[in-house]
Amino acid sequence: IFLLLFLVLYFLSYAIIDRFRRKDWEDYFSTDEDEVTVYKISLYLCVFSLSVAICAALLLPISIISNEILHLYPKSYYVKWLNHSLIQGIWNLVFLFSNVSLFAFLPFAYLFTESEGFIGYRKGVKSRVIETVTVFSLLAAVVLGLTCVISAMIGNNASRYQSLNDLGNYYLPFLYSCMSFLGVLMLLICTPLGFIRLFGVVSRSLVKPQFLQNINEEYSLALMEEEVLQRRLKNTMLSGECYIRPKPMTPVYTNTEDADLLTLQNGALLTNLTEKLAQVTQRRKQLQDQKDTSSFQRNVVYPTAMLLLLAVTVITVFLVLLNTLQLLIGIKALPSSTTDFTLGLTSLSKLGTVGAAFEVVVIIYLAVTSCVGLYTMPGMSSLRPKVYKTSLPSLIANSAVLLILSSAIPLLSRTLGITNFDLLGDFAKIEWLGNFQVVMLYNFFFAGVSTLCLVKKLTAPVCKELITR
Template sequence: MHVSSQSRSCAFPGVRGGLNLRCCAAVTLAARLIGRGDKICVLLFTCLYIVSYLILTHFKKTAEFVTDDAEDATVNKIVLWLCTFTLSVAVCAVLLLPISILSNEVLLTFPQSYYMQWLNGSLIHGLWNLVFLFSNLSLVFLMPFAYFFTESEGFAGSKKGVMARVYEAAVLLLLLALLVLGIVWVASALLHDNLARKSLYDLWEYYLPYLYSGISLFGVLLLLLCTPFGLSRMFNVTGSLLVKPRLLEDVEDTLSCTTFEEESLSRKLKCGSTCWVKLNMEAMKKEYLTVQSKRIALEMRRKASPWQRNLGYPLAMLMLLALTVMCVLMVCFNVLELLLDETALPRGMEDPHLGMASFSMFGSLGAAVQVVLILYLMVSSVVGFYSSPLFTGLLPRAQDTHLTEIIANCVSLLILSSALPVFSRTLGITRFDLLGDFGRYNWLGNFYIVFLYNMLFAGLTSASLIKTVTWAVQRELIRAFERIQFVQESVKGQEESQVPLGTCRHTALDPSQHTPPLTLHPTQTSGLHRLPLTVSRSTVPFRLLLASGLSKIQ
């Protein structure tokens, strides 16, 4: 049987031809892996783009896209696509550290798996570089262009159309870029003279990283302010979404008050005006819809099961408290490491060696906890951002958010999310070093900045947590004392009003001071038992309460 030289080479690897064949196979496999990595990145970004588009279409104002002017509708659609791209980049930036940490643990668990060959360091490194590039592109070019594009109308004397608005937006963007370039160059000249000279010759290598370093520092400082406030607000937000136990919340009274308020607003909407004042029907309709949705939510909460009522709320509060305390403890431990070891400072890493060792001393469980803490910090920072007095107006509303507000929200979320990897590594939440250009920031190697940042975060978070817990306990104690006082006054009033059967109590009263008996129709007293807790029931006369009870008995 004739055997070819290629077959002999494959059968005997020691031969030079077999070695060449193995090298060719390795190169082919590497090319396939690189192509597969690009496909994975495209697939991931496509999924995030679809999710981001669905989110923005939920919040966008429909009237801006359904208009008689085809030019405005086209411009709004283009701007919405740019905002969707920016939001998808922001979500991808949030997932950078979780994907990297989980990929390392998967490679540790399955080191020789054939199905995990696509998961390697080059894929993760390329993903970090793409996120850094698209973040720069969105912050510096796409979002300013989108804003100028919505506000532009074309140059005077030019032909109207979409392209005229594109030209005007491009010119405004160029002028803004020159202005920012001049400001940053002057700042770099004041701080680093050599860097200022280089930025004139090499714009891409020195200017853009310097600019993005400033943007990242601003994002990290914004996270420092928003995250502690958001960690304290998470308890209130979670408590409003869950059903509290009956000991902490009386759903029946709140539902009764909400029902009365809804009926009152409904009557006002039907009348249209009062005797003296003409009502604002549009504002009242919005208020009516808000009260109606609140009433529906309260009815759903009243129908909650005892397990959901008595176990869901305490477990959620304990979980939030445990995550917050764990974050503070990890930051305190990182402060001690900074004092004892210089290698604890955040630094960049060019070649990630995935699958060599775990980034947590507790193994896979510790890595999973790190991922949960990173996502928890991001959610808390977003909650704190929208709860702060400065940015409350940016909170998006379903089907009622203008396009300029969508642009502002996308820029804000991108700044927060792109600073999240640096934020997590600076606080010591994870030991995964920053990849690519994320680790080239000038201020990362400064011990005093990193140490002061950790101390401020630990102090602000502890203060916010203590304040939230003490205020909650104080509020519940005051509410409990009010209920006890109301019960005591009610019992005392009933004892004083009791008259023995067969006897008549004669009291010498001045006829001028005699008070006629109180007579109320049952329809006027049917809602007295539904008075809210915020109204002190001791202020209601006892005769009125007694008449209400008699009407219910009848």
């Protein structure tokens, strides 16, 4: 079962990476066999890490669904393979491979792609492996030293006297605990931003009702803009004069793309005209598809989707506030306070299967919004992968960030009280989960930031209209 799950996730991850990676001569189809070998090894390590990230994000949903199936059908012959030891094993493997991918595979893959071999050695894969292992060993020593210093500064008295023999039992779990805390802090920013961003994504993907969007007017505008760009590009290529004529008689004070286009010459002008024409054509085709949609999709699907998003967001914030209140009163224990839990004995929700299904929906919703909000953060737009245009180092960086976030999603869901499913394996041993102040502050900040973002999203159109009038 483990092998089957791994193969499914691996092929899914490969399909995702193959969708975004560059496929030109400079990146993969190289004439140098050594470059191709290095590229393939790094690519496979990146795919493996992404598959671990996907599995980490699906840990809680899979566990909750398995618990409900065993609770509903405890004596069924067809679910005998589904048991507590299987789920426990998946949690342990995800924790292990998350550490291996984050601290070994991804750094090695990046250093391997950037290596050239030491001076004096014969050029080849062997020399690049030697350089990569050397640099990786030095980097590991620096990280281990910083981990020991941080552990001695913030740990208790017993942790200050850990020896190097406890490297696997103490320092590596402590390092992963720090990385998981970093991931949870990133989720504190990404998820509320994703709440707002997801409304915009759905709004652009679906066709709005007629009173909210004049699709015919937008289509006519896009069609005229496409014709103008085609005529301008054709005239430029026929005349051979790669600059705009006539030149503008007045200085350009606006910051629009068209104003920037007027100042371009030679190859830059042709390149930008071609790119802008491709964007406008794609937008025109999208508007054409939206124009041909039925009135049912306009008047029913769009309002329903927006209401569902709003309802899930509001209920998520309400669950966080309720969890905060229960922690203050003392009704609920901290996330690290785990009891003897056996899969399938009881339902995780007071509402039964319906409540458990809603918990799965909320957890998946948090995972999606965190990924959407990640690339909305300042400075992350340059890291955003582009279809067939993403280099291998950028893919490795994206895999590392997604692995950190996805590994923190079970911790986030348990910290916010989205589910009562206890963290299994080494996830329950993460130290900061037992700190009452950290958990309470995190719940307060998450509820506050999410509420502010939601209120701003709902009131921004009204405020904009009032300012306009």
